Amino acid sequence: MARLIWLCLKCIMLYSTVQAVFEDQVGKFDWRQQYVGKVRFSHFDSHVQSSKKVLVATENNVFASLNTRTGELFWRHVDKTGPEGNIDALLQHGQDAVLVVGNGRLLRSWEINIGGLNWEIVLDSGSFQSACLVGQQDTVKHVAVLKKTIISLHYLSNGHQKWIENLPESETVDYQAVYSGGNGEVYALGVVPHSHIAIVAYSLEDGEIIKQISVEAPWLSNIQASCSVIDQGVLTCVDSATVSLYMLDLHLQSQMTQIPLQAMLVSFATTGEKTVAAVMSPKNKTACSINLFSGETGRRLLDTTLIFNLDPNGGKPEKLYVQAFLKKDDSVGYRVIVQTEDHTLTFIQQPGRVMWTREEALSDVVTMEMVDLPLTGTQAELEGEFGKKADGLMSMVLKRLSSQLILLQAWIAHLWKLFYDARKPRSQVKNDVTIENLSRDEFNLQKMMVMVTASGKLFGIDSKTGSILWRHYLNNIPSNPAFKLMVQRTTAHFPHPPQCTLLIKDKDTGLATLHVFNPIFGKKSHISPPPLPQPILQSLILPLMDQDYAKVLLLVDDQYKVSAFPSTKNVLQQLQEMASSIFFYLIDSSQGRLSGYRLRTDLSTELIWEVVVPTEVQRIVSVKGKRPNEHVHSQGRVMGDRSVLYKYLNPNLLAVVLESTDLHQERSFVGILLIDGVTGRIIHEAVQRKARGPVHVVHSENWVVYEYWSTKSRRNEFSVIELYEGMELYNSTVFSSLDRPHAPQVLQQSYIFPSSISTMEATLTEKGITSRHLLIGLPSGGILSLPKMFLDPRRPEIVTEQSREENLIPYAPELLIRTEWFINYNQTVSRVRGIYTAPSGLESTCLVVAYGLDIYQTRVYPSKQFDVLKDDYDYMLISSVLLALFFATMISKRLAEVKLLNRAWR
C-alpha cells in the first residue's frame, strides 16, 4: 500500500515538474528565424513562367528553395557539416536539381517542387572540377561530371553511369570546366595557366574523343573564377586586369574576341533565345548601377538600368544572380539577387525596388549578449526620485506628487492613443519597434540581443519580435577570427550610455583589436580603444568600475604584461589597491599547461601555480568557470532528517575537460579536473574510461554536468558531480580559496542519454530561487529542457523514508526524452551551436536564445510561473463567483429581514 502511495506521489511530483508549452502559447513570446548561410550557387527556377522559386546552395552545406516574392523558405535540406557535406555544384533542369556533394563523392538529384530526393549515387573517387547538363535536341537526359583526371556521363533519370573516360594530358592541363551545346558533343575545357585553353570534345554516345583544340589565352589562369559558357557554345570570360570581356565560340572559332567594359560584377542569364549579361558598375559611393548587355553583340540594352543602394553599415557587392524573362513586348526584363560581403542577399526588381533582404550572416552567430533596454523618460524620472538624497519633507512630497502627475499624464496619453488606434482600421495600425520607441517593459522581459557573427557583422535584435534594429559591418576582420563580447556598462547608469566591447583576435597571429560600441543603437563609441601591439592571451572583465561606471577590462599579452581599458588614473589607483586579490589563469593547450597568475601593483604579473598535463597522453579540450552573473539562493540542502548539507560554493572553481590522445576504443578516456583558479589546488579528479568526446560541460552552483560518448556501450552518457562542504560551513560569511582546509565531499552519478547532443546550457534566473533546468540542443533540432532534479547524485537506488522526505526521485539509469519538454515544440533549430540564457526581471522567467543555423528565442519557466498570474487565468470565473456571492448575500439578507419581521409580528 505504501508503495502504491509512493508511486502515486511520484507521478504527481513528476507531472508537477513537467514544464511544457501550451498550444495557445505558440508564437506568443517565441520566434524563430531560419537561415541558409552564405550562398555559393543560386538558380532561378525558370521552367515554369510563373514560378517563384530560387534554389540556393550554400557554404554551410545547405540546399534550399526560397520564395522570390517574400524571401521565405519553401524547404531546406541541411547536410552534415564539414567537407563531406560540401556542395560542389548545382545544376537545374525542369523539376530536377542535381547536386555534386562532398568533393565529387555523391551525385544527388532533387525534386524541387516537393523537396524530396529523386536519387543519390556514389561517384568514383577523384577531385571534383565541374559538372554540366548534357542535352540533345532540347531534351536533357544526361549529366556530365568532370574530375581531375576523368570525365563521366550519367543518366538524369536515375543517375546510372553511361560512360567514363580518362582525360588526355591531365598532368599538364588543368581541366576546369565541362560544357555541352546540345549537338551530341561534350566539351571538357582545360587551362594551362597563362598560356592557352585546351578543349577536348567527346562523343555523347560512347565517350570517344572527336577533336582537340587549343586557344591562346595568356591572361587566363582559372576558368571557374572568371569564365562561363553561355548558350550556343560561347565561352565568355571576364579579365579583371584589363576590365574586358572575352568571347569564344566553341564550335567555330579558335580566336577570342575582346569586348572592353566597365564593371565590378558580371552575371549571365538566358531566357528563351536571348542571353544577357548583367553588369554591375559603381555609380558613386553609396550606389551601384546594374545594366543588361546582350550576350551576342555585347551591346547595352536600353531601359534596363537598375540602381542598387549600398548600405553604409553593410559590405560591398560580391556576387550577382540574375533572373531574366521575356516581357510581353519581347524585350528582356530581369530581377537580381545581389550578394554582399556581409552575406546579405538583396532581391531587387527592375525599377530598383528592394523586394526583400536576407541577413545570412546570422546563420553563423559566434557569440551574443543580452542587454537591458533603457528606461523611458517617465520611468527615469521615477527612478531618479529614489536616487536623490532626501531634502526636506515638503520637497519630497512635491516631488512625489509631480512624478505621479507625470505618470498620470503618460497613462492618459497611452489611453488616448489606444482609443485613437481603435478607430482606425486594423491594417493601418502598426506596432513597429524602432530604436526611438524602445523602452524597458515592466518585468524587463524585452531586451536587446547583440549578436556577433563570423563574417564580422554585428546585429542588434529586439528579443520580443526578432526584428533587426541595427546592423554594423566590421570590414577589417581577420580571416580566422575569435570574438569575445563584453558588456562594460549596462543601461543602469543613466546619463552615461551603455557600452559593449568586442575583442577581435586573429587566431593565427594572436593580435587583437577592440571595437567599442553602444549596444542599443549600434553606433561606434567615441572612446578610442587603446592600440594592442602584442598578441593577447587572456582577457578578463573585473567587477571594478571607473568613475563613469564602466567595468574595467584587463588584457594580458604574451609578455605577461597587463593593460587596462579604460585606463584612467582612477582605475589604475583602484587596480593598485586591489592587485593582491586579482588572480587569473592562462591555458596553453598545445603544451598542456594551465597556469595561475597574480597581479602585482605595478601591473606586472607573477606566476603562482602551474598544472602540466602530459600532452602525449591527454589534451585539454575546454575549461569552464562559473558565470559571473549567477546567483545562488540557498546555501545548502535540507535533508530528510532536517539537518542541512551545505553546498561547496567556490566561485573560483574551474572545470577542466581532458581527452585522451589515444582514440582506440579500449584505451580512450575522458577526464575532468576541478581546479581552484586561485590556488591551483586540484579539488577533484574524475576519469571515465572507455569514453571519448565531444564532451559538453555545464558548470554552475556546486555542480558540474558533462556528457560524453561511451565507446564500450556505444551510447551517450551524462555524469553529474556535486560538491558539498558537509553538515557544517567552515566560514559562513565569506568564501576564500586561500583559507579552506577541508576538501569538499564529492558525489557523482551517471546516466544514459538516448541521443547525442549538440550543445548544453543551464537556465539562469535573477535571484537563483527558481529550480534549474538544463537546456540541451539535440541534433534533431529540438531543445530539451531537462530538470536538474533528474541529474542529482543523491538519487537513491533504494527508496527510504528520508529520501522520500527530500523529494528525491529513485535512481533510474536511463534519462527520458519527452517531447513535451521540448521548449521549441515543432520549431526545430538546425545545428544548434550555442544556447544563451539570461535572467529577466521576473524570478520565474529565464530568457533563452538558441543559435545555430537558425535563431530561436523563447522564455522558460523552470518552476512554472509562480510570480505572475497564469495567462489562462479565468477572470470571468472569479468575477462571476464574486458577483454571485454578493447577490446571494444581498438576497439572503433581505430574506432574513423578512423572516425576522414575521417573527416579531408573531
Next chain:
Amino acid sequence: MLHRERIPLLWFFFQAVVVVAWCFTDMETGPGAGVSTQPNGDRFKIEGRAIVPGLKTQDWVSTARILVEGEEYVGFLRTDGSFAVNDVPSGSYVVEIVTPAHRFEPVRVDITSKGKMRARLVNYIKTSEVIRQPYPLQVRANGPHTYFMKRETWGWTDFLMNPMVMMMVLPLLIIVLLPKVVNTNDPEMRKEMEQSMNMLNPNPELPDVSELMTKLFSGSKGSSKAGSSSSKGTRPAVKRR
C-alpha cells in the same frame, strides 16, 4: 539571515577576485575527431523505407532527415519515402528518422566488416540484446509528436467535483436540510446531537475555530445566516427604534 545576504557581496569584493572569465585561449578541437574511420576501408549503404500511415509522402519528406549516430552521417528521403545513407563504414549505428511532425522509433544497424547488415531494436541498457528488425529497414511512424500540454478547461463537473467546493456544499446541505428532516425541538434529539458533537471535538481545551470566528464576526455586522444567534438579539431592537 543577515550574513546570508552579505555573502554574494563579499564574494565580489573581498575575497580573491579571480574573474573566471571565459578563457580566450583557443580551444580548437584538434584532429582526431574523424580519425576513427579509415579512409580506405569499405563503405556501405544503409537502406530502408519510412512510412507515415495516412499521409502522402510528398507532404512530409521535405522536412525529414535520416540521422546515423547523431549527425555523423546524414541521409535524405526519396520522394517515395525510401532512403539510403551512403558512405558508412562498418560498425554499429543508431539510425533515426527525424521530422518535426512524426515520431519514429530509432533502429540499431550493425554492419560487419564484410558488409553484412542486421537491424535490431535499440536498447541502451542491455546493449548486446538482439531483437531482430527487418532489414532493409521498414520504419513506421507511431503517431504525431505531442509537444503541448492540455490546458485545464473549466466545466461544471470539474467545479462541482472540486474538493473545496464539496467541502462547502455538503455542510451547506446539512445545515439547510437537517433541521427540516430532524425535529430540533425534540429534547432527546438535541441531547443526542450534543453528544455526537462532543465526540467530534475530542479536545475541549482547544479553542474551536468556528466559535472563534462567530465571536469575531458577531461583534460587527452579522448579515449572514450563520451568525443568527447574536443578531437575533440586536436586530429587533433596531427595528423597534
